[in-house]
Amino acid sequence: MTGYDGNIIKHEIPNVVYSNDYHHASILLPDEIYTYRIVGTGDSNYTLPDGIQTNGREQNFIASNIPIKNYSIHEYKIDWDRLLAREQGVTVRIDQDGDGIFETTISSDMELTAEEFKEAVSRPVLSFKLTPRTFNLDSNGVLTAHVELISGDKNRIDQNSWKLNDISPTKINTEDNSWKLKFDRNKFSSITIGEQVNFELSVKIKNTAINPLIKLTDSIRTIQNQNINNGNGPSNKGKKK
Structure with a gap:
């Protein structure tokens, strides 16, 4: 893990840099599928941008203004091969109360909106x-x-x-x-x-x-x-x- 785990900042993944000032991690040389874990430290919203360069063109995934509660955990896995093939290559797992059990899983394309997220989370x-x-x-x-x-x-x-x-x-x-x-x-x-x-x-x-x-x-x-x-x-x- 590289980032803030709720107690301390960790730097365990090569080629990944975390900024505590901006609460942001950057992958310098992405060469595999990474898991992005976002842990709520209060009731708030966040935006997760990620992108790659392919054939000289930048491709971006963005999760916009996503609501998160205190102690909630959101895990993102981005499969760029599937995204570039216009498939739903982003998998989001959601643990609403931070107990280690992910109750909801969402699939997304290049953009995950707050409305799509709320719809999925509220689905019984x-x-x-x-x-x-x-x-x-x-x-x-x-x-x-x-x-x-x-x-x-x-x-x-x-x-x-x-x-x-x-x-x-x-x-x-x-x-x-x-x-x-x-x-x-x-x-x-x-x-x-x-x-x-x-x-x-x-x-x-x-x-x-x-x-x-x-x-x-x-x-x-x-x-x-x-x-x-x-x-x-x-x-x-x-x-x-």
Whole structure:
């Protein structure tokens, strides 16, 4: 690492110079893909410029007026080969609370605007798990989807759009940052029987034209126990001799 790590200034990467006065690092002879780590020391905004010379022409990437919170970590990796091919060659990982877990990843082209950044950060990131883990198609009861908000703005979720394999829940229990979605088991009578059967949960995101649907998958065991005597005729249970 070269730069300020939150405690001291480090100079560990060859050909990289860091200025504490301007809080800026310069790569003198770039010859590989570097990681740029920006650590928030307060609620503020920053602009990250970077560029290379290719065929006598300067090519630039810029992240403009990006908001950052205290202790947040933003990591940039720039793949110039992909950028010059007009692909999204910039990968940005975001750790909002500085706990070492990057909740959000953004891909960008030559320019990342504050609006694009805010859109990506506010987009909900969800986890999803089904119970029971063994689903008997012939039993009564419900199939429950447990959904938790990992990051983003939960208010952007369209609560009327939850679907499990295109089936709407019969009941939604909402807590602070989680949901329990109840589904009628009878609606899944035609599902495949197996040890690892995939279910897809989807929900719509409000106020976006880019990837307006979140899709999550979970796999559970499915079985079918019918009330017959191994297929050999009716059961004699309860009959008197």
